Amino acid sequence: MGHRIAVTINGQRYEAEVEPRLLLVHFIREVAGLTGTHIGCDTTSCGACTVILNGKPIKSCTMFAVQADGCEIRTVEGLAQNGELHPIQKAFWECHGLQCGYCTPGMLMAGVALLERNPNPTEEEVRRAISGNLCRCTGYQNIVKSILRAAEMMREGAGVASGSPVGSGSPAQ
Amino acid sequence: MSATLTESPHRVLGQPIKRKEDPRFLTGQGRYLDDIKLPNMAYMAIVRSPYAHARIVSINKEPALAVPGVLAVITGEDLEKLGLAWMPTLNGDQQMVLAVGKVLFQYQEVAAVIATSREAAYDGAAAVEVEYDPLPVVVDPFKALEPDAPILREDRKEKTNHIWRWESGDKAATDKAFAEAEVVIKEKIRFPRVHPAPLEPCGCIADYNRTKNHLTLYVTSQAPHAYRTVLAMVAKLPEHQIRVISPDVGGGFGNKVPVYPGYVVAVVGSMLTGRPVKWVETRTENLASTHFARDYHMTVEIAATREGQVKALRVHTVADHGAFDAQAVPSKWPAGLFNICTGSYTFEAAHVVVDAVYTNKAPGGVAHRCSFRVTEASYLIERAMDILAQELKMDPAELRRKNLIPADKFPWKSPTGWVYDSGNYHHTLDYALNLIGYKELRKEQAEKRARGELMGIGISFFTEIVGAGPSKHFDILGIKMFDSAEIRVHPTGKAIVRLGTRHQGQGHETTYAQIVAEELGLSPDDVLVEEGDTDTAPYGLGTYASRSTPTSGAAAAMCARRIREKARKIAAHLLECGEHDLEWVDGRFQVKGAPHQSVTMQQIAFAAYTNPPPGLEPGLEATFYYDPPNLTFPYGCYIAVVDIDKGTGEVKVRRFLAVDDCGTIINPMIVQGQVHGGLTEGFAIAFMQDIVFDENGNNLVTNFTEYMLPTAVETPRWETAHTVTPSPHHPLGAKGVGESPNVGSPAAFVNAVVDALSHLGVRHIDMPITREKVWRILRNAGIDE
Numbered sequence A: 001m002g003h004r005i006a007v008t009i010n011g012q013r014y015e016a017e018v019e020p021r022l023l024l025v026h027f028i029r030e031v032a033g034l035t036g037t038h039i040g041c042d043t044t045s046c047g048a049c050t051v052i053l054n055g056k057p058i059k060s061c062t063m064f065a066v067q068a069d070g071c072e073i074r075t076v077e078g079l080a081q082n083g084e085l086h087p088i089q090k091a092f093w094e095c096h097g098l099q100c101g102y103c104t105p106g107m108l109m110a111g112v113a114l115l116e117r118n119p120n121p122t123e124e125e126v127r128r129a130i131s132g133n134l135c136r137c138t139g140y141q142n143i144v145k146s147i148l149r150a151a152e153m154m155r156e157g158a159g160v161a162s163g164s165p166v167g168s169g170s171p172a173q
Numbered sequence B: 001m002s003a004t005l006t007e008s009p010h011r012v013l014g015q016p017i018k019r020k021e022d023p024r025f026l027t028g029q030g031r032y033l034d035d036i037k038l039p040n041m042a043y044m045a046i047v048r049s050p051y052a053h054a055r056i057v058s059i060n061k062e063p064a065l066a067v068p069g070v071l072a073v074i075t076g077e078d079l080e081k082l083g084l085a086w087m088p089t090l091n092g093d094q095q096m097v098l099a100v101g102k103v104l105f106q107y108q109e110v111a112a113v114i115a116t117s118r119e120a121a122y123d124g125a126a127a128v129e130v131e132y133d134p135l136p137v138v139v140d141p142f143k144a145l146e147p148d149a150p151i152l153r154e155d156r157k158e159k160t161n162h163i164w165r166w167e168s169g170d171k172a173a174t175d176k177a178f179a180e181a182e183v184v185i186k187e188k189i190r191f192p193r194v195h196p197a198p199l200e201p202c203g204c205i206a207d208y209n210r211t212k213n214h215l216t217l218y219v220t221s222q223a224p225h226a227y228r229t230v231l232a233m234v235a236k237l238p239e240h241q242i243r244v245i246s247p248d249v250g251g252g253f254g255n256k257v258p259v260y261p262g263y264v265v266a267v268v269g270s271m272l273t274g275r276p277v278k279w280v281e282t283r284t285e286n287l288a289s290t291h292f293a294r295d296y297h298m299t300v301e302i303a304a305t306r307e308g309q310v311k312a313l314r315v316h317t318v319a320d321h322g323a324f325d326a327q328a329v330p331s332k333w334p335a336g337l338f339n340i341c342t343g344s345y346t347f348e349a350a351h352v353v354v355d356a357v358y359t360n361k362a363p364g365g366v367a368h369r370c371s372f373r374v375t376e377a378s379y380l381i382e383r384a385m386d387i388l389a390q391e392l393k394m395d396p397a398e399l400r401r402k403n404l405i406p407a408d409k410f411p412w413k414s415p416t417g418w419v420y421d422s423g424n425y426h427h428t429l430d431y432a433l434n435l436i437g438y439k440e441l442r443k444e445q446a447e448k449r450a451r452g453e454l455m456g457i458g459i460s461f462f463t464e465i466v467g468a469g470p471s472k473h474f475d476i477l478g479i480k481m482f483d484s485a486e487i488r489v490h491p492t493g494k495a496i497v498r499l500g501t502r503h504q505g506q507g508h509e510t511t512y513a514q515i516v517a518e519e520l521g522l523s524p525d526d527v528l529v530e531e532g533d534t535d536t537a538p539y540g541l542g543t544y545a546s547r548s549t550p551t552s553g554a555a556a557a558m559c560a561r562r563i564r565e566k567a568r569k570i571a572a573h574l575l576e577c578g579e580h581d582l583e584w585v586d587g588r589f590q591v592k593g594a595p596h597q598s599v600t601m602q603q604i605a606f607a608a609y610t611n612p613p614p615g616l617e618p619g620l621e622a623t624f625y626y627d628p629p630n631l632t633f634p635y636g637c638y639i640a641v642v643d644i645d646k647g648t649g650e651v652k653v654r655r656f657l658a659v660d661d662c663g664t665i666i667n668p669m670i671v672q673g674q675v676h677g678g679l680t681e682g683f684a685i686a687f688m689q690d691i692v693f694d695e696n697g698n699n700l701v702t703n704f705t706e707y708m709l710p711t712a713v714e715t716p717r718w719e720t721a722h723t724v725t726p727s728p729h730h731p732l733g734a735k736g737v738g739e740s741p742n743v744g745s746p747a748a749f750v751n752a753v754v755d756a757l758s759h760l761g762v763r764h765i766d767m768p769i770t771r772e773k774v775w776r777i778l779r780n781a782g783i784d785e
Helices: A024-031 A087-094 A104-117 A121-129 A141-156 B022-026 B078-079 B119-126 B171-179 B222-237 B262-272 B281-288 B373-390 B396-403 B425-436 B437-449 B508-520 B548-575 B601-610 B668-688 B740-760 B771-780
Strands: A003-009 A012-018 A050-053 A056-059 A071-074 B042-048 B054-060 B070-075 B086-088 B093-098 B109-115 B129-134 B162-169 B183-194 B203-209 B216-221 B242-245 B279-280 B295-304 B312-324 B351-360 B455-464 B483-489 B495-499 B527-531 B584-587 B588-589 B596-601 B619-625 B633-643 B652-662 B718-721
Touching: A003 B070, A012 A024, A012 B162, A050 A104, A071 B584, A087 A104, A104 A121, A104 A141, A104 B022, A121 A141, A141 B668, B022 B171, B042 B119, B042 B262, B070 B078, B070 B119, B070 B262, B078 B262, B086 B596, B093 B129, B109 B119, B109 B262, B109 B652, B119 B588, B129 B588, B162 B171, B162 B619, B162 B718, B171 B295, B171 B312, B183 B373, B203 B373, B203 B668, B216 B222, B216 B262, B222 B242, B222 B262, B262 B279, B295 B425, B312 B373, B351 B455, B373 B396, B373 B455, B396 B425, B396 B455, B396 B652, B425 B455, B425 B633, B425 B718, B455 B740, B483 B508, B483 B548, B483 B601, B483 B718, B495 B548, B508 B527, B548 B584, B548 B596, B548 B601, B548 B619, B596 B668, B633 B740, B652 B668, B652 B740, B668 B740, B740 B771
Parallel strands: A003 A071, B042 B279, B216 B242, B312 B351, B495 B527, B652 B718
Antiparallel strands: A003 A012, A050 A056, A050 A071, B042 B109, B054 B129, B070 B109, B086 B093, B162 B351, B183 B295, B203 B216, B203 B279, B295 B312, B455 B633, B483 B495, B483 B619, B584 B588, B588 B596, B633 B652
16 A cells, blocks of 8 residues: 655655655655644645745645655755754744744745745735735735845845844844 | 943833744744644544534444544544533533534534544544434524524524523613714624634644543643633543643634534543544634634614714624524623724713524634624724714714714723723824825825726724723633733743733733843843643633733733832842832842942842842742733724725725724834734735525535635735823733734725725625625726726
């Protein structure tokens, strides 16, 4: 019954025998144990499960794990490097781009995918790029602001230079 | 041991501090319910009714039990043997946990399958064979009240679909005012059935330990202590043997206040199988079976003078409660705080009647991003004021100005008995009108109308009522609606604060830290906020209805002040002076007239454990239960500007200004975020959301392709501003804000659309205002594309 597959997630290879009907999102959450990728609907509507597969943002609830055999996947857990937040994570923190945090990983991955193909997006382009990701808390305004701010930080290469360590309490810029 | 003086005064309150909770959410380290996996954990799936009203002829478990991995199948009959087939609701009714004898709404819980994997549980649920005998269905609440309507709730003594009638105000005085009125307006207004739809669905893990007779329930709950008490009452478990843990919650908006049947069945499942049982609902289950909000069919009348002075308000509402009266409201308030519907105006008399009705729909009536039924009330009065303005040919801003409660009349007693704490309404109105450029907009509108273009301006001046308690008015199942905080200051001057509320994105870990830091002279970095574990947090009623800052925020401040009183004694000991010689300045105690002689909270905390004054109990901690003396009354003026496409009927929200007055602001960044979110929800309700049923009671909107949520593309850009009128009775002057934007905004949107179409004779359009509705209005009015 099972199919043996190998998927690389955030640079680490995961091999497992899976049922053909296992969704990729369940593989990521339960086989790889990376629970930052969330599930919010049954109809590919909400985008909470968005990950980057072979460089493109996809909804991992709409793909079987077996279809991802041999693929490279990036999830929210792979954004920060060596304890240093990715510019988009810093920007979301600084601009209050999250509230309950449930849509956040999907928003971050959709945002990263946009900025990798378009480093200087307009507000309209940002809004379109995240239109497959639903948020119930923020009204999107600060999410859009966060992604535009991340673009600015990445263009300036300032993401590393002005990096704030994981901690809190300093006033927002 | 005097401290080095710091130059900058200690001021934490009012600062836009970045949120302390964010790093874990940004890195995928949040811990939501479905992220928790316990050893030997089983999974549960629920078999639901395809019919809205039917007798259950038989249930055959055998095919499900034959599915590999299935451990147990539980039906209503099984629960009956345990006395658990029904559970009490907060509103004095009872609700089936699993259907017994019949089903009363589509998607009702009929059986539960527990299995070793999620897939096996779903396979098992699909294999359960249920035979139904369909019964006549009642969808329309008005038809439910007709004499020949089928009686839905055969378990009740009363053979009627009428649940209760609730009245408020003075009928005689109101009738008299109407009899003498120069002008009367009347309109039928429906607030649609909507759903909070938090992005994280509801779920639980029930972990019952037979040896210890102990239950741990991990659950997506906005009110963990209330759950514990309800479970103790329903499942007959001793309350000290129940631990409810509400982990990170992915949005609630009221949906995670009620105790759902799935939780109770999961507990039974864990008892039966001896394993932890996880149940996480699907989105369809969330939309179709958990609590909806609103569904109020309202008739409103205003009596006024020809000059536009309002005199009296008369309201009759038919409230569709679905199959069980399970709405989440305080015990004495079956229609919540709906009688706040006299709003921001100087009505002399009011009479409000609400009739609640059973229909074959999912139960609910939750406070959805709204204090109990306040959104319905606010929408009603703000719509009605615009209808009156239209009738009198008055500018809606002028009509409001004429009738707003003057600042010198606070505290204001409304004709339905509420005492509004504070407000400077005229100031806020003028501020908002100036900020948006109201006069210029009206001029632009006139010019556009002359050219045949459609533009509208909508105003809503709402008054919220939040922060339940006080306990003399409010309880849930008899438990008074106070709230609590417990603070422990550790020897090194760092603190932990635990509270009875439970945030779902509101930023409590930051705002409460700011409150305690401000009161104790600490850095917010040095204050850890913890909520959601009933074994560690003091008893509280939870987070909903904008009550956290008014109740637990106050409790946190008062608790910190209690600590400060003890700290004063220790400071006096350290500085070798009398307690009354000390003053609290910039976050430390100093000797009056000798500011160089001072001690910080860190020094005091260390002494509390290492060198307490003789005779004083060591340690530095306190608990405070705060019973508010009154509710708080946040308010605001919202203005929407819309343009309508004559060809398609599409409404474009060009501008939206929200001026909120929520009293003292603790963290302006967080407050703004709350307002953005609430406005977006108000926008969704105004333009796209309604849970509709066909004549057979089939729910037609059971996923996000049918129940519309706005995306970043449709959502307008929000403009926000504030006036600050502190609450006189809250220790910090704060009033609460999370729900104001949802309470205040629907009327502003609808008023703007009606304003754009008023010259065509349009007086009211029921929400949701879809393109199709507007298109039909335009075509019927003979407007060319």
